[in-house]
Every structure is written in C-alpha cells, then in structure tokens.
Amino acid sequence: MVDLSVDIAGMKLANPIMTASGTAGYADELADFVNLKQIGAFVTKTITLEPRAGNAYPRVIETASGLVNAVGLANIGLDAFLAEKIPILSELGLPIIVSVAGKTVEEYRAITERLDSVDAISAVELNISCPNVSEGGIQFGMDARQVAKVTAAARQACNRKVLIVKLSPNVTDITTPARAAIEAGADAISLINTLNAMVIDIEQRKPFLANRTGGLSGPAIHPVALYMVYQVCSSVAGPAGVPVIAMGGVRTARDAIEFLLAGATAVAIGTATMINPTCLIEVCDGIRDYLLEHNYKSVREIIGTLQDD
Amino acid sequence: MKITDRDYLTKDNFSAPESKRGIFTARVVANEPICKEHNRLALKVDSFPASKPGQFINILCSTSESSYPRVIEQADEGQLIMDKANVLAAPALLRRPFSLAGRRKDNQGAQSVLEIIYRIIGSGTRWLSQLGEGEQVNIIGPLGNGFRTDFLQSETLAVLIGGGTGIAPLMYLASELMLKGQRIKFFVGAASKDILPISKAILEDKQFPIIIAAEDGSAGFKGTVLQAWEDWLGRQSLSPSGIVVYTCGPEVMMREVAQRCIAMGVRCQVSLERIMACGMGICQGCAVKVRTETPPYWQYKLTCTDGPIFDADEVIWQDG
Ligand SMILES: Cc1cc2nc3c(=O)[nH]c(=O)nc-3n(C[C@H](O)[C@H](O)[C@H](O)COP(=O)(O)OP(=O)(O)OC[C@H]3O[C@@H](n4cnc5c(N)ncnc54)[C@H](O)[C@@H]3O)c2cc1C
Ligand SMILES: Cc1cc2nc3c(=O)[nH]c(=O)nc-3n(C[C@H](O)[C@H](O)[C@H](O)COP(=O)(O)O)c2cc1C
Ligand code: FES
Numbered sequence: 001m002v003d004l005s006v007d008i009a010g011m012k013l014a015n016p017i018m019t020a021s022g023t024a025g026y027a028d029e030l031a032d033f034v035n036l037k038q039i040g041a042f043v044t045k046t047i048t049l050e051p052r053a054g055n056a057y058p059r060v061i062e063t064a065s066g067l068v069n070a071v072g073l074a075n076i077g078l079d080a081f082l083a084e085k086i087p088i089l090s091e092l093g094l095p096i097i098v099s100v101a102g103k104t105v106e107e108y109r110a111i112t113e114r115l116d117s118v119d120a121i122s123a124v125e126l127n128i129s130c131p132n133v134s135e136g137g138i139q140f141g142m143d144a145r146q147v148a149k150v151t152a153a154a155r156q157a158c159n160r161k162v163l164i165v166k167l168s169p170n171v172t173d174i175t176t177p178a179r180a181a182i183e184a185g186a187d188a189i190s191l192i193n194t195l196n197a198m199v200i201d202i203e204q205r206k207p208f209l210a211n212r213t214g215g216l217s218g219p220a221i222h223p224v225a226l227y228m229v230y231q232v233c234s235s236v237a238g239p240a241g242v243p244v245i246a247m248g249g250v251r252t253a254r255d256a257i258e259f260l261l262a263g264a265t266a267v268a269i270g271t272a273t274m275i276n277p278t279c280l281i282e283v284c285d286g287i288r289d290y291l292l293e294h295n296y297k298s299v300r301e302i303i304g305t306l307q308d309d
Numbered sequence: 310m311k312i313t314d315r316d317y318l319t320k321d322n323f324s325a326p327e328s329k330r331g332i333f334t335a336r337v338v339a340n341e342p343i344c345k346e347h348n349r350l351a352l353k354v355d356s357f358p359a360s361k362p363g364q365f366i367n368i369l370c371s372t373s374e375s376s377y378p379r380v381i382e383q384a385d386e387g388q389l390i391m392d393k394a395n396v397l398a399a400p401a402l403l404r405r406p407f408s409l410a411g412r413r414k415d416n417q418g419a420q421s422v423l424e425i426i427y428r429i430i431g432s433g434t435r436w437l438s439q440l441g442e443g444e445q446v447n448i449i450g451p452l453g454n455g456f457r458t459d460f461l462q463s464e465t466l467a468v469l470i471g472g473g474t475g476i477a478p479l480m481y482l483a484s485e486l487m488l489k490g491q492r493i494k495f496f497v498g499a500a501s502k503d504i505l506p507i508s509k510a511i512l513e514d515k516q517f518p519i520i521i522a523a524e525d526g527s528a529g530f531k532g533t534v535l536q537a538w539e540d541w542l543g544r545q546s547l548s549p550s551g552i553v554v555y556t557c558g559p560e561v562m563m564r565e566v567a568q569r570c571i572a573m574g575v576r577c578q579v580s581l582e583r584i585m586a587c588g589m590g591i592c593q594g595c596a597v598k599v600r601t602e603t604p605p606y607w608q609y610k611l612t613c614t615d616g617p618i619f620d621a622d623e624v625i626w627q628d629g
Pocket of ligand 2: 216249250
C-alpha cells in the first residue's frame with residue numbers, strides 16, 4: 001500500500017489531487033461524471049459578496065493546447081452559495097476550500113469573515129487575479145503591496161480556517177508576491193492562475209472575446225506553471241515551511257508528479273477536469289503507480305526532491 | 310408500408326429510466342458522407358441513458374486521454390511495467406458538441422445506435438471524419454434540455470424549420486414525432502441540393518412530409534427555407550394555436566422565424582449554438598441572454614444545461 005495523504009497547514013487530504021477554482025463548479029455539476037469523494041479536496045468556483053452575471057459572450061475560445069477564458073467571475077453570490085451549495089459540498093466528506101474575490105480590500109475581509117464561521121469548510125482561498133476598483137483597476141495580484149494588504153485583511157478575519165493565497169502569474173518575478181503573501185500571514189500558497197492572453201478574429205479584425213482579453217489555461221501553460229512553482233518552492237515557500245498547491249495544465253500523472261518533485265504538496269486540475277472529469281482519479285492512480293514503481297511508501301517522500309547533479 | 314415502419318425513423322423507445330448523464334465509450338458503426346458537405350456518424354453504445362431530440366453529446370476528438378504513467382502489467386518478479394505511450398499532439402483539446410440526429414436500437418437489442426450529422430470545419434471535425442468502422446470514441450451525454458413536446462395536442466401540426474447543419478437535431482425530432490403519430494411539416498433548406506444533409510431514403514420517400522428549399526433552384530422550392538415557409542404559410546388558414554414551430558439553423562434565420570412566430574402568436578422553440586468549453590454547466594462559457602420578469606429584465610442562462618433549446622420569446626438575440 002502507498003500512503004497518498006498530505007497535510008496542508010493542518011488540513012488533512014487523503015491524496016494530493018484537488019479541483020481548481022472555476023473548473024468544477026460547486027461540485028453538483030460533476031456528480032454524474034466522477035466520484036469526487038475520491039479526491040483530496042474540493043475548491044469551489046470563486047464567490048463574491050454579491051452575485052455576478054459575468055462578461056458578455058463570447059467568453060471562451062480554444063487555442064493551441066490551451067483555452068482562453070474571460071468569464072468575468074460569474075457566480076451566484078455568497079448568500080445563495082451558503083444556502084444552496086454548502087449542504088451539497090458537505091456531503092462530499094472532503095476538505096472544502098472556498099475561493100473568494102472582491103473589488104476592494106474590505107470586500108475580501110468581509111467575505112472571509114462570513115466564511116470563517118461556516119463549519120462545513122476547511123479553508124478560504126483568495127483569488128487575487130481581480131481588478132482592484134479603488135486602485136485604478138489593476139489586478140491585486142500584480143502588485144506585491146496590494147497582495148500584502150489583501151492577505152493581511154483576510155488574515156485578520158480568518159481565525160478558524162486555513163488561509164490560502166492564489167497567485168497571479170502575470171508578474172515579473174513570481175517570488176515577490178509569494179513572499180508578500182507569506183509575510184502577511186498566508187498559511188499556504190496556490191499557483192498559478194491563468195496567464196493574460198488574447199485571441200483576434202482576423203476576418204473581423206476584432207478581439208475574439210467580448211472582454212477583449214482573457215486568461216490562458218490548459219496544457220499550454222504547464223511548463224510556465226512548473227517554472228513558477230519551482231521558483232516559489234525553492235526560494236520562498238520551502239524555506240518558510242509554507243505548503244504550495246500547484247496548478248496549471250495538468251492532464252496526466254506525469255504533469256502532477258513534476259509539480260510534486262518541484263516542491264508542491266498538492267496539485268489542482270482545472271481545464272482537464274472539464275474535458276475529462278475522471279482525469280482527477282486517473283492522475284491520482286498514476287501517481288500511485290509511479291510511487292509503486294519507484295518503491296516509495298508515501299507520496300510525501302517525493303515532494304521537493306528534485307536531484308541536483 | 311406505414312410511415313412508422315420506415316427504418317430511418319427512431320426505433321429506440323427510450324426504455325432506459327430517466328437516468329443520469331454519463332461518460333461512455335462508443336464504437337463507430339458508420340461514418341460516411343451524406344451529402345457534399347456533411348457526414349453521418351453512427352455510434353454504438355451500451356446502456357446510454359434516455360435521451361430527447363434537441364439534446365447533444367460532447368465528443369472527445371482526440372486519441373486516448375488516459376493518464377500517464379500507468380502500470381499496465383505486473384511481471385512475475387514483482388516488476389511493474391509502465392505504459393509510456395504518449396499522446397502529446399492532441400488535435401483538439403476541448404470536446405466538441407454535436408446534436409443527436411437520431412437514435413435507434415441495435416439489432417441485437419441491448420445497445421443504442423446514436424447518430425450525428427456533422428460538417429467538417431476544423432481540427433475536431435476533421436479528426437472525426439477520419440474515424441473508421443469499429444474505432445472507439447469517448448462521449449459525454451446526453452447533454453442539454455431537449456425540445457419540449459408536452460404542449461402538443463393530438464391535432465397540432467408541428468412545423469420544423471431547419472437550415473443547413475441545423476437540420477440534424479430536427480431529424481431526430483421529426484422521427485420521434487412521427488412515431489408518436491403527430492402531424493408534422495418539415496422544412497429544410499440549403500444553398501444547393503448537394504449540400505443538404507438529408508439521407509437518400511428520405512429524399513426518395515414521397516410520403517415523408519418534407520419541403521425542400523434550395524437557393525440555387527437545384528431542388529424543390531427555389532429560395533431560402535424561410536421563403537419556402539412563408540410561401541406555405543400564405544396558402545394556409547391555420548389558427549396560431551394549431552401549429553407549433555421548432556427551428557434550428559443559422560442564428561439570423563432562427564431569429565426571423567422567432568420574430569415571425571411571436572408576431573403571429575405561434576409557440577416556437579429555437580435550438581441555439583454557443584461556443585462551449587465543458588458542456589456540463591461548469592465553465593460558464595456558453596452564456597445566452599434571456600428575458601426575465603424582474604429588473605434588470607434579463608439574465609444569462611447556459612446553453613449547455615438550460616438549453617440548447619429555448620422558447621423563442623425568452624431569447625434576447627445578439628446584436629440587438
Ligand atoms: C449544442 C450544439 C450542437 C451542435 N450540433 C452540431 C451538429 O449536429 N453538427 C455539426 O456539424 N455541428 C454541430 N455543432 C457545432 C460543432 O460543435 C462545431 O462545428 C465543432 O465544435 C467544430 O469543431 P472543429 O474542431 O472542427 O472546429 P474548430 O477548429 O474548433 O473551429 C472552427 C471554427 O468554428 C468556430 N467554432 C468552434 N466551435 C464552435 C461552436 N461550438 N459554435 C460556434 N462556432 C464554433 C471556431 O471559432 C472557428 O472559427 C453544435 C454546436 C453546439 C453548441
Ligand atoms: C473556465 C475557467 C474558469 C476559471 N475560474 C476561476 C475562478 O473563478 N477563480 C480562480 O481562482 N481561478 C479560476 N480559473 C483558473 C483555474 O483555477 C486555474 O488556476 C487555471 O485554469 C490553471 O489550471 P489549468 O491549466 O489546470 O486549468 C478558471 C479557469 C478556467 C479555465
Ligand atoms: S459549456 Fe461550460 S457552462 Fe456551458
């Protein structure tokens with residue numbers, strides 16, 4: 001038997017595989033296709049205080065080995081989420097991680113405070129890839145001072161839950177926001193969110209997406225995500241003892257094992273879940289097979305064990 | 310021969326319970342051109358849940374998506390052998406949605422044969438066109454809501470208006486309605502007869518209630534399917550409650566059908582197409598604006614789960 005369990009800041013996961021925010025809905029959407037009870041943890045679609053309709057259509061378009069989306073955080077809002085989705089989520093018997101976002105620092109604090117008292121959830125993940133309306137619409141995640149502010153505000157309101165900060169990759173040096181989040185009190189770091197991207201309709205000479213630009217996900221971003229995870233783990237999170245949840249283009253167990261070797265404690269699967277919901281299980285099985293083949297007793301034996309020579 | 314005995318009609322009577330959707334491996338039983346622009350793909354699948362005309366399936370248009378590395382064999386010495394086969398160059402990443410164009414029971418009984426009609430426009434449909442008999446494909450379905458037929462009275466005339474590839478889901482609807490003994494009138498149109506995705510059996514069946522429109526005059530009515538329908542309407546004296554219209558085709562065409570029906574007070578359902586990343590209500594990509602009773606008097610619905618079939622009067626059409 002191989003032990004696949006991992007620990008993220010006190011949160012116990014039966015295995016290192018989780019969903020990525022926005023690519024598994026609120027769990028009920030996937031119920032007919034995959035047994036989510038078999039994964040390590042569930043991460044919800046990002047929730048905001050008020051419901052959001054999202055951007056105009058078109059919102060998604062495929063590119064070479066990737067997907068560009070500009071959904072615009074369409075979600076049912078916190079109240080409906082608590083009333084309708086929490087009961088479904090608690091039946092999974094998994095650590096539930098609720099992704100949240102706000103337009104201001106205060107909104108991040110307020111939504112975290114509301115969730116801190118909800119028994120059914122284990123962690124709050126701050127999605128900081130959103131425009132900050134009070135600071136001219138620049139994404140929180142692109143400015144390390146804003147990352148520190150948002151994290152500190154949420155930290156203040158978050159006493160009973162694990163606080164995860166999800167980094168935006170749209171920065172010059174990913175270790176800068178990682179350090180800011182950790183210093184401001186993040187219990188764990190997750191990365192990466194989507195890479196800024198766009199597609200042009202050459203016949204109409206117009207941006208393809210109604211929002212003009214969007215974010216790239218899927219296999220195309222995996223090597224970039226791996227590089228960033230490697231950097232964060234080796235120079236910031238590792239030395240600070242802060243666990244990292246890695247994501248970006250995972251489709252096969254090999255992709256996930258790369259993240260683990262680079263130092264990630266858990267791995268989330270996004271775009272690939274929407275194509276093949278069972279890949280959550282298949283990747284987990286593949287990790288187990290890899291551990292068996294290499295005679296490891298626990299997945300924890302391979303985390304951050306990249307060889308130097 | 311009674312019309313209900315025609316073998317192009319749906320014969321699988323959905324004995325399956327109203328069970329859930331799922332992921333299935335299907336086997337290709339036919340994949341051949343049906344006209345110059347469209348192919349017909351028949352897929353045999355075990356225990357496919359009950360489906361309705363208007364629903365669709367999501368096909369993985371690339372070879373094997375299984376995870377690597379996988380242990381495939383445990384040799385005697387306890388040695389594990391890995392399956393290192395790789396599929397790095399997947400031609401199409403996301404699944405591709407296709408309306409069910411028909412469904413029948415396999416001769417042996419336990420399996421269903423699902424039919425789709427597709428047009429080759431890019432990498433995914435090109436991949437589909439290269440599938441040979443016996444090859445396997447991974448499908449998710451049945452997805453979406455399907456056409457509503459519960460409001461049809463026994464004497465109601467169901468009018469089906471299909472343009473181009475949009476004829477596909479209406480084929481399934483026509484079959485099912487005819488098997489139930491519903492009166493139908495099926496308008497189909499394309500630029501020319503040789504790109505009309507209708508099987509020879511139907512074209513040659515004088516009793517099949519079909520009206521063909523070809524813009525170049527190569528068959529039936531010379532003009533668009535809309536003009537053929539208008540022409541027919543002009544010669545009828547029907548009460549609005551006596552007909553129900555179902556339409557699928559280019560959005561401009563459906564929009565005109567919808568507006569005409571609303572003006573006449575005729576109930577109309579449209580089958581919308583939106584770019585989809587998941588088909589399961591997750592990505593929120595397939596948003597369509599619909600009217601609501603309360604401010605702001607509109608909201609987004611999802612084509613993949615709330616649709617693809619919508620009531621004509623709820624849709625807020627794009628560009629206006
Ligand atoms: C509910 C539904 C039912 C459908 N039923 C059928 C059917 O019965 N028969 C059939 O032939 N086709 C049908 N389609 C359209 C079909 O899904 C697309 O033709 C297919 O996805 C194209 O894939 P591709 O890889 O060949 O082309 P791609 O290379 O993906 O695309 C080629 C071009 O088509 C555009 N495109 C891609 N996907 C879509 C889409 N879903 N909607 C609109 N434009 C798109 C792209 O932007 C690009 O310009 C349906 C679509 C939906 C949403
Ligand atoms: C359709 C779609 C919606 C997403 N929605 C969210 C979201 O609401 N919140 C968030 O933090 N990330 C969101 N993401 C980003 C994913 O969680 C993930 O970080 C990213 O897609 C990279 O992983 P992947 O390549 O496995 O998809 C979304 C991604 C996609 C494709
Ligand atoms: S296609 Fe993803 S929500 Fe409809």
